[in-house]
Amino acid sequence: MSTDLNTISKLADLQSQRSKWRHNNQIIALVPTMGALHEGHLSLVKLARTAASKVIVSVFVNPKQFTQGEDLDQYPRDLAADLDKLKTIGADLVYAPDVEQIYPKGFSTHISVTGISEGLCGVSRPHFFDGVATVVTKLLLHCAPDIAVFGEKDYQQLLVIRRLVADLDLPVDVLGGPIVRESDGLALSSRNVYLSKTDRQSAPLLWKALIETRAQLLQGVPMQQAASQTSEQLIKAGFILDYFELCDARTLAPIHQYEGKPARLLIASMLGRTRLIDNISVIG
Amino acid sequence: MSTDLNTISKLADLQSQRSKWRHNNQIIALVPTMGALHEGHLSLVKLARTAASKVIVSVFVNPKQFTQGEDLDQYPRDLAADLDKLKTIGADLVYAPDVEQIYPKGFSTHISVTGISEGLCGVSRPHFFDGVATVVTKLLLHCAPDIAVFGEKDYQQLLVIRRLVADLDLPVDVLGGPIVRESDGLALSSRNVYLSKTDRQSAPLLWKALIETRAQLLQGVPMQQAASQTSEQLIKAGFILDYFELCDARTLAPIHQYEGKPARLLIASMLGRTRLIDNISVIG
Numbered sequence: 001m002s003t004d005l006n007t008i009s010k011l012a013d014l015q016s017q018r019s020k021w022r023h024n025n026q027i028i029a030l031v032p033t034m035g036a037l038h039e040g041h042l043s044l045v046k047l048a049r050t051a052a053s054k055v056i057v058s059v060f061v062n063p064k065q066f067t068q069g070e071d072l073d074q075y076p077r078d079l080a081a082d083l084d085k086l087k088t089i090g091a092d093l094v095y096a097p098d099v100e101q102i103y104p105k106g107f108s109t110h111i112s113v114t115g116i117s118e119g120l121c122g123v124s125r126p127h128f129f130d131g132v133a134t135v136v137t138k139l140l141l142h143c144a145p146d147i148a149v150f151g152e153k154d155y156q157q158l159l160v161i162r163r164l165v166a167d168l169d170l171p172v173d174v175l176g177g178p179i180v181r182e183s184d185g186l187a188l189s190s191r192n193v194y195l196s197k198t199d200r201q202s203a204p205l206l207w208k209a210l211i212e213t214r215a216q217l218l219q220g221v222p223m224q225q226a227a228s229q230t231s232e233q234l235i236k237a238g239f240i241l242d243y244f245e246l247c248d249a250r251t252l253a254p255i256h257q258y259e260g261k262p263a264r265l266l267i268a269s270m271l272g273r274t275r276l277i278d279n280i281s282v283i284g
Numbered sequence: 285m286s287t288d289l290n291t292i293s294k295l296a297d298l299q300s301q302r303s304k305w306r307h308n309n310q311i312i313a314l315v316p317t318m319g320a321l322h323e324g325h326l327s328l329v330k331l332a333r334t335a336a337s338k339v340i341v342s343v344f345v346n347p348k349q350f351t352q353g354e355d356l357d358q359y360p361r362d363l364a365a366d367l368d369k370l371k372t373i374g375a376d377l378v379y380a381p382d383v384e385q386i387y388p389k390g391f392s393t394h395i396s397v398t399g400i401s402e403g404l405c406g407v408s409r410p411h412f413f414d415g416v417a418t419v420v421t422k423l424l425l426h427c428a429p430d431i432a433v434f435g436e437k438d439y440q441q442l443l444v445i446r447r448l449v450a451d452l453d454l455p456v457d458v459l460g461g462p463i464v465r466e467s468d469g470l471a472l473s474s475r476n477v478y479l480s481k482t483d484r485q486s487a488p489l490l491w492k493a494l495i496e497t498r499a500q501l502l503q504g505v506p507m508q509q510a511a512s513q514t515s516e517q518l519i520k521a522g523f524i525l526d527y528f529e530l531c532d533a534r535t536l537a538p539i540h541q542y543e544g545k546p547a548r549l550l551i552a553s554m555l556g557r558t559r560l561i562d563n564i565s566v567i568g
Binding site for chain 2: 011104106107108109110111112113114115116133137138141142163164166167168169170
């Protein structure tokens with residue numbers, strides 16, 4: 001299947017298209033991305049497709065969610081390749097604004113979500129979630145979708161956005177799409193292309209650590225004990241762990257021992273120069 | 285004239301009314317207030333009336349724009365009296381949400397506008413404009429007006445809101461309404477009721493200081509010199525000045541000498557236990 005795929009960079013053009021769709025009672029879904037699309041993103045578009053009659057995919061590498069020293073300049077960008085992928089799976093519109101469209105001269109509004117954004121990735125990337133909250137608010141206001149789809153790979157981000165949407169009463173349903181993995185278990189990520197050949201071979205150990213730790217948690221082993229065994233294997237393999245935590249699945253409050261309440265096991269680590277994150281659901 | 289005046293406290297009811305008006309192509313204006321309405325507020329409603337076919341007045345004493353130790357608990361509240369006043373001037377709807385409607389349990393989203401909010405009132409009231417930005421964003425999203433009217437009495441607030449609206453691309457025209465004064469020059473304010481009888485008699489000196497200083501500025505006297513003379517009179521009369529500044533009318537950047545570019549002269553002072561602010565345009 002190959003469809004026409006309209007690409008829009010100006011807000012006025014987007015609003016015009018959106019009004020037409022609204023007028024025709026279309027259900028609109030938005031899948032916000034930073035481009036460099038892989039099967040993980042495409043699965044979110046497919047999920048959006050099942051819930052909406054029109055799917056907008058936004059492609060915007062958001063400078064505000066990169067901290068100084070991070071990979072903003074190196075972040076992979078290939079809009080033409082992204083469009084080719086999206087054409088085959090039935091997206092209806094790509095919104096690819098330039099930086100000036102999102103952050104015009106003099107821009108000085110900042111949106112932050114305290115609490116849920118403060119642990120885990122919020123510790124090592126202090127302004128990351130403020131940048132996410134600000135751009136997602138803008139994209140939701142620009143696209144005014146009925147549904148917005150985010151990947152569970154960025155689990156904390158998904159919860160930050162759910163909080164933001166509830167707090168601002170934005171009339172949008174937020175859907176989380178399951179993580180898509182390589183056959184060896186590595187979670188798909190646009191940053192995987194940074195991995196050296198050796199690191200790429202070690203990378204699935206992160207997923208294995210999650211699986212093994214979960215198995216122990218479900219047997220009643222406390223988190224600290226379960227994590228220390230698997231962490232050791234990771235460190236031996238060259239991982240520099242940022243965090244490895246068991247959290248309440250809804251609030252991200254730390255949990256010391258799994259006791260049946262929906263939980264999430266989340267991990268972040270540097271491997272070489274690449275930061276990898278992953279997580280799994282823990283439900284007994 | 286006395287009209288029916290619908291009072292709504294729930295967002296769902298507001299949205300339902302708004303949809304009907306939208307459907308009938310009404311132009312909707314919002315006048316956000318904290319209640320305790322006086323002629324200043326009513327002038328904003330009248331201004332809204334000239335620009336829109338339906339006028340919503342919101343009444344919400346926003347806890348987030350009060351700093352600890354400020355007058356949140358004492359702030360004058362009298363919704364019945366407010367409604368009586370609004371009935372006579374043709375408001376169509378009062379939106380009076382309770383605190384839970386605006387800040388439900390777990391609310392943790394914060395909106396701030398840096399730069400323009402940092403000088404003047406932003407110095408002595410550090411979280412004031414964050415509170416304003418957060419509640420105004422919510423009220424604008426709730427009411428989705430075509431026009432929003434704010435008083436020039438809170439001149440810095442007006443500029444913060446203009447910046448916020450531009451930055452978030454909110455589809456609303458922000459109108460500033462001129463300051464309304466007592467016959468002796470005192471700018472109307474809900475806080476004027478706090479003034480003792482003696483302080484009430486001194487209070488118009490603030491306005492007189494603005495007028496006199498402006499006259500000197502227009503003759504080429506530098507701000508520091510012009511302000512020092514008038515400040516002295518105020519201090520003698522018991523005012524404790526917070527700031528007295530000449531600023532660019534658009535950016536609020538400080539100006540040392542008036543040179544023909546649109547400027548604003550702004551003053552804030554404690555008088556007894558009451559904080560008074562005032563400002564005037566300086567245009568030669």
